[in-house]
Every structure is written in C-alpha cells, then in structure tokens.
Amino acid sequence: MNTLSYGLLSLLSHTADSGYDLMLKIQPFWPAKHSQIYPLLAQLESGGYVRHTLVVQTDKPDKKVYSITDKGLNALRNWLTLPTDEPVTRDELVLKVFCMEQGDPADIRRMLEMRLAYCRDQLQWLQTKMDAYTKLNPSPSFGILLLMEKGQFAIKADLQWAEWALARLDEREAAPGSSRADEA
Amino acid sequence: MNTLSYGLLSLLSHTADSGYDLMLKIQPFWPAKHSQIYPLLAQLESGGYVRHTLVVQTDKPDKKVYSITDKGLNALRNWLTLPTDEPVTRDELVLKVFCMEQGDPADIRRMLEMRLAYCRDQLQWLQTKMDAYTKLNPSPSFGILLLMEKGQFAIKADLQWAEWALARLDEREAAPGSSRADEA
DNA sequence: CCGGCCATGTAAGAAGTTACATGATTCA
DNA sequence: TGAATCATGTAACTTCTTACATGGCCGG
Structure with a gap:
C-alpha cells in the first residue's frame, strides 16, 4: 500500500x-498515468480494498466502475492517523533560475513569462472548478473546499513571485552596468 | 541527461x-539521495561534462571535488533555451484532506498543526540562509535571490493556508450540528 | 562508548514514464 | 480524413528509495 x-x-x-x-481526477493531487493506475486498482481489488462492476456502454467503451469496500474504508481511516510525509515539489524552473547568469537574459524572461501564463491558466481552471462545484452542491464537502x-493559495504565490521576478528583471535591464552600479 | x-x-x-x-545543497530544489548522485556524477564525468580532483583530508574522509567543464557549460546554456517542464508537487496531506470526513476531526487538526509547524521551521531556516548569504556576499547572484x-512565497502560502484551515475547523467545532446548521 | 557527521560507493527494489496494443465514436 | 476522447491493459525503461558496505573523527 x-x-x-x-x-x-x-x-x-x-x-x-x-x-x-x-x-483524470487524481492529476491535480498526485499525478499518475493510466499505466500505473490500472495495475494498482487490480492489486487493490485482489487485496479486497475495492471491488468493481462492469458497466456496459453503447456509445463508448465499456468500463469497470470501482467502489471502496469496508476493508478499504478501514485502511483509509487508519492511514489518516499515521504521520504524513513532507510535501515534495520538483520544479525544473528553479534549477534554471539558479544558473540563469549563464544564459541569455531573453531566455530567462521568456521562461518567467511562460510560468506566469501557466499560473494564470491554472488559476482560471481552478476558479471554473470551484464555481461549478459550489453551484452544483448545496452543502459541499469541507475537505474539498x-x-x-x-x-489557490499555492498558485497565487507562484504567480505573484513570477510577476515580482519579471519586475526585478525590468529594473535590471533599465539600469546600465552590473550589480555594482549602486556604488556611486 | x-x-x-x-x-x-x-x-x-x-x-x-x-x-x-x-x-546536501540540491535538496531544497530537487531532492535526491547520495545513491543517485554519485553514479550520476561518474556518468557526467565519463561524458566530459564535469571533472574531479581528489582532495585529501586528514580529519575527514578524502573527497572528490567536481567542477564543470566547457562542454558542461555549453550543455547548461543549451538547456536554458529549451522549454521547461511544468512543476510537480506531491503532497500526501492533500490526499488525506480529501477524505478527512472519514476520520477523527482531532486527527485532521493534528495534521494541520504539524504542517503549520513544518512551514514555520522551513521559513525560519530560509530566513537564516538568506541572512547568512546576503551578509557574506557583497553583490549576490541574482538567480539565488x-x-x-x-x-518564501511558496512556504508563506502553505503556512497561511494551514492557518486559515485551522480557523475554519475552529468555526466548525464551535457551531453545533452539521453544515445545515445555517438553515435556521 | 555510542550516535552523528563526513565521504564514497553498489545492489535491490519500488515508483513513475514512455511506448506498444486495440478499437469505437465524435468533431472539425 | 485525421485528431481527440473514452477505455483498458502490458512491457520496457528511467528514476528514485532503501538497504548494504566501510571507516575515521568528534561530541556528549
């Protein structure tokens, strides 16, 4: 497990x-490909944590609909009492920023602008999800809220940083000379 | 590569x-164990991207000090022009929060408090690093700044969320009954 | 004297990605 | 007609973690 x-x-x-x-649904929380999910579900089923029923569809391929068993629920409840691993973020951008002096400033700028666009996309996507969810749901799950x-907190922080970083890049390019320019 | x-x-x-x-240094940016680093460095060296010199020490074990070669620098510069992968965050806490209705509210509270403490630690650690770096360095690397x-942005966001979440938990526990309590 | 730090490495296993494989429907 | 979505699965590979292995120094 x-x-x-x-x-x-x-x-x-x-x-x-x-x-x-x-x-599809687990992507925002714990990205994984179908090639990892399908075998795991089979494994969970053989362990008695979930069970599936085949749902026949005419317009689309048939599917296996999984539901959690009592054993699964118990395992879940027990897991909630266990200590939680620290979060891990892997962001190629930070490795690039670290050595950005090696590259063309235009590349750095492009990089940050891409990140900014990405954050705005993510934020909008989340907003849409939140609206849809709160409209469709009279008393929403506290956990999901x-x-x-x-x-939102995380994306906004990343977005604000990218904006801040771009502003600092602008300052740099406006000011002639290197970082020792303020030694006047 | x-x-x-x-x-x-x-x-x-x-x-x-x-x-x-x-x-040790790469941990905050791209966590990896020594068992992954050592073979990779050997590989990078055989590819001509880095080279090492043996530094003999008396009090401590001898060490291999690696430095980047011209080929390494070129590879790095080229990499900076390539598109950057999207960031990935894997946080067990979010999976737990998603199903928190299944568990004891006290467990959830403990979880959030642990996260809060973790964030405060991280923030303090970063602050110390920042102070040390800016003091020791007259004109610091822009990238590192x-x-x-x-x-800081990221940790503060996580911290503020944890505080906000705990406050909401308090509200919940103060109000008797379920979410339909406001239907009075 | 015992545990932690420094320092390097290998081996085995778990986790995650990419590619292979199939096939109907729908939309541009 | 060609690409995307839905739907499931396996095989091969890369990446990452845990465990094995060694050994001196230092602080409590």
Missing part, C-alpha cells in the same frame, strides 16, 4: 469511479 | 563541490 493507493481509496471514498476517471483553497 | 543531471551542472556552474555537498524569494 503506497501513497497512490491511498489516494485512489481517498477518491473512491466520495464516489465510485472508473480507472480512467480516477486517473479546503483543497480548492489550498490550490 | 535528465533533469537531476542539469541540476548538478547548475550547482557546479557557481562553485566546484564534492558529491556529498552537492547532495530570486530563488530564495520564491521559496
């Missing part, structure tokens, strides 16, 4: 879902 | 360093 397994159980504790949909808020 | 390889080259573009020190700021 690894973290991704618990992630799947966590999703299934809200609603039964196909492997495909689980794969917390998460959507968490996502 | 994977991202970690470029990360090592990025660090080495500032100062020559031992595998051990590189391992940007990064330290980025770290």
Whole structure:
C-alpha cells in the first residue's frame, strides 16, 4: 500500500469511479498515468480494498466502475492517523533560475513569462472548478473546499513571485552596468 | 541527461563541490539521495561534462571535488533555451484532506498543526540562509535571490493556508450540528 | 562508548514514464 | 480524413528509495 493507493481509496471514498476517471481526477493531487493506475486498482481489488462492476456502454467503451469496500474504508481511516510525509515539489524552473547568469537574459524572461501564463491558466481552471462545484452542491464537502483553497493559495504565490521576478528583471535591464552600479 | 543531471551542472556552474555537498545543497530544489548522485556524477564525468580532483583530508574522509567543464557549460546554456517542464508537487496531506470526513476531526487538526509547524521551521531556516548569504556576499547572484524569494512565497502560502484551515475547523467545532446548521 | 557527521560507493527494489496494443465514436 | 476522447491493459525503461558496505573523527 503506497501513497497512490491511498489516494485512489481517498477518491473512491466520495464516489465510485472508473480507472480512467480516477486517473483524470487524481492529476491535480498526485499525478499518475493510466499505466500505473490500472495495475494498482487490480492489486487493490485482489487485496479486497475495492471491488468493481462492469458497466456496459453503447456509445463508448465499456468500463469497470470501482467502489471502496469496508476493508478499504478501514485502511483509509487508519492511514489518516499515521504521520504524513513532507510535501515534495520538483520544479525544473528553479534549477534554471539558479544558473540563469549563464544564459541569455531573453531566455530567462521568456521562461518567467511562460510560468506566469501557466499560473494564470491554472488559476482560471481552478476558479471554473470551484464555481461549478459550489453551484452544483448545496452543502459541499469541507475537505474539498479546503483543497480548492489550498490550490489557490499555492498558485497565487507562484504567480505573484513570477510577476515580482519579471519586475526585478525590468529594473535590471533599465539600469546600465552590473550589480555594482549602486556604488556611486 | 535528465533533469537531476542539469541540476548538478547548475550547482557546479557557481562553485566546484564534492558529491556529498552537492547532495546536501540540491535538496531544497530537487531532492535526491547520495545513491543517485554519485553514479550520476561518474556518468557526467565519463561524458566530459564535469571533472574531479581528489582532495585529501586528514580529519575527514578524502573527497572528490567536481567542477564543470566547457562542454558542461555549453550543455547548461543549451538547456536554458529549451522549454521547461511544468512543476510537480506531491503532497500526501492533500490526499488525506480529501477524505478527512472519514476520520477523527482531532486527527485532521493534528495534521494541520504539524504542517503549520513544518512551514514555520522551513521559513525560519530560509530566513537564516538568506541572512547568512546576503551578509557574506557583497553583490549576490541574482538567480539565488530570486530563488530564495520564491521559496518564501511558496512556504508563506502553505503556512497561511494551514492557518486559515485551522480557523475554519475552529468555526466548525464551535457551531453545533452539521453544515445545515445555517438553515435556521 | 555510542550516535552523528563526513565521504564514497553498489545492489535491490519500488515508483513513475514512455511506448506498444486495440478499437469505437465524435468533431472539425 | 485525421485528431481527440473514452477505455483498458502490458512491457520496457528511467528514476528514485532503501538497504548494504566501510571507516575515521568528534561530541556528549
């Protein structure tokens, strides 16, 4: 039972879902490909944590809809009491920023602008999700509200940093000479 | 040449360093164990991107100090022009929050308090690093300044979210009944 | 004297990605 | 007609973690 397994159980504790949909839904929280999800679900099923029923569809391929079992729920509850791993962020951008003096300033600028655009996209996507969710739901899940808020906090921080960094780049380019220019 | 390889080259573009020190320094940016770093450095050396000299020490074990070559610098510069992968954050906490209705509210509270403490630690650690760096350095690297700021933005966002979440938990516990309590 | 730090490495295993494989429907 | 979505699966590979292995120095 690894973290991704618990992630799947966590999703299934809200609603039964196909492997495909689980794969899509877990992306914002714990990115994983279908090639990782499908075998894991089979494993969880053989362990008795989930069970599936085949749902036949005419317009689309048939699907396996998984639901969590009592054993799965118990495992989930126990997991909640265990200590939580520290978060890990892997961002290629920070490695690039670290050695940015080696490259063309125009490349750095482009990099930061790309990040800015990415953040705006993410923020808008989240906003849409939040609107849709709160409209469709009379008394929403407290956990989901917390998460959507968490996502917003994180994206906004990244966005604000990118803006701040670009502003500092502008300052730099406006001022002639190197960082020792203020020694006048 | 994977991202970690470029990360090592990025660090080495500032100062020559031992595998051990590189391992320690890269943790905040791209966590990796020594068992991954050492073979990679050997590989980078056989590819001509870095070279090492043996530094004999009396009080401590001898070490291999790696420095970047021209070929390494060129590879680094080229990498800076390439498109940057999107950042990935994996945080077990979000998976737990998603299904928190399944568990004891006291567990959730403990979880959030742990996160809060972790964030405060991280923030203090960063502050210390920033102070030390800016004091020791007359004209600091622009890249490093940007990064330290980025770290602060991210940690503060996480911290503020945790505080906000705990406040909401308090509200919940103060109000009797469920979310339908406001239907009075 | 025991645990932690320094310092390097290998081996085995788990986790994650990319590619291979299939096939119907829908939209431009 | 060609690409995207839905839907499931396996195989090969890369990446990352844990464990094995060694050994001196230092502080409590």
